[in-house]
Amino acid sequence: MAKAVRFHETGGPEVLRYETVEVGEPGPGQVRLRHEAVGLNFADTYFRSGLYPVPLPAGMGVEAAGVVEAVGPDVAHVAAGDRVTYTGFLNTLGAYSTERLIPAAALIKLPDAIACETAAGMTMRGLTAAYLLRRIHDFKPGQSVLLHAAAGGVGLIVSQWAKLLGLTVIGTVSNARKGEVARQHGCEHVIDYSREDVAKRVRELTDGIGVDVVFDSVGKDTFEGSLDSLKRRGLMVCVGTASGPIAPFNPQILAMKGSLYLTRPALADYIADPAEKNALANELFAHVATGRIQIELNQRYALEDAVQAHRDLESRKTTGSSVFVI
Template structure:
């Protein structure tokens, strides 16, 4: 028997249950995969608490890495024994497990140079960083960006990638300890929003002009300060709602604050095309294998400890990436 984390009703971390499950043989278009490591992402909490509604009972988690054990009919993109990683949305839900069936389509062959733990820590975050850096805005060397949650898993990758592009990175954090981590990964300036006014400090650091782009994964509590940190015709990229969903607003405010732009992209729309997904994956894998971008795994858990892992994640105790080690 395999083991998996499942839940039967939306709620706090305590709804998560570690159970024995039957896996069975893969059907058409599926593979059976044995996990070596599973990614822990803030998006997982949205499934658990009902922000992202799904049929229940259900598994949880959308990202993992391991070996292909068996193929269903019609699978041609991977072979038995391949090292693979994957991320997705509802099509890969159920990653918190040591063995499972999963559609073959989302699987990405993993370069030998990248360990399973690193893959589980970086596939979703790395692909997110890739589309943020390469698909949303035509960054030019010398431009300034504001990066919220700069010590988080995506933040650490984005800040390193931004430096490769020659950008000036202003990062926000909630503690002085996280400031040290963010600075070590490329942030030129750090703003601790626990006691500093973000927009005011951004203006001071940019000679009153503001930044070209804000990357905001926090949401509700940072939305207005993000707008106030932008230069004229700047772009706010809303990529998460860790503090809650952004309150509805009158678009006229964008004109009043400098003809600003706001976008709310989703990873699923940047990896839906297999060729684009392969291109983004190749780019992030290349940076990691070459040592240009490092992946920080600062928390490791057993699957049995999923409740504690979610508590730590939601209380902002974590930095960098977190994984479940099988």
């Protein structure tokens, strides 16, 4: 029998349960997938806590990689034996499992050069980095970016990719150890937000001008400082809320701080079109396969240790990517 991590009520990590589940055979448009590795993402905690409400009981996780075991009717682009990866939102919820049924449309074929474990640690993070750098803004060499959580899974990929594009990355971290990790992956400047005023330091590093774009995955705690770090007509990208949701605010503040732009994008809207998803994935895979971008798998867990994994993630003990190895 297959195993899965599920939750029957919302709350802290303790609500996660490791259970036996029955998978069954794939129906029209579905495949049965055997996982080799599953990604651990901060977004998982939003489902578990109820910030992203779903009918209960529910599965956990939206990213994994493995091998197609069987295909249902009307499935043409993958076949039994194919190595695949996936990420998504509600359509892929339930990734914390040894086997599952999943819509075939969500699957991306893996090139031979990329292992399933690597894919599970990079598909969501890598595609997020891809749309942030290749779709959100028309970046030009020499432009600057403030990147919060620079030593995290998304941060390390964004930093490396931004350097390939000729951008200057200023990264924020919570301690010296994470600062060194961020520097090793492309951050030209690192700010320890536990000791420094981020906006003030950004102004010092940019000769008082500010950065072109802020990628802010923290939310409530960093929102105001992020706005104050932008140059006139700069772009604020709210890409996550790790510290909590941003409080309501008067849009007039954007005018007062320099006619700023603000967006709150979601990965699902940038991979909804299969052609665009494949284009972003292919660009990501090419960088990883050639070594231009390194994927740091710094934490590995057994699936039955999901409670501890969530505790480590939320206490900011992790760097790079975390995966469950099946």
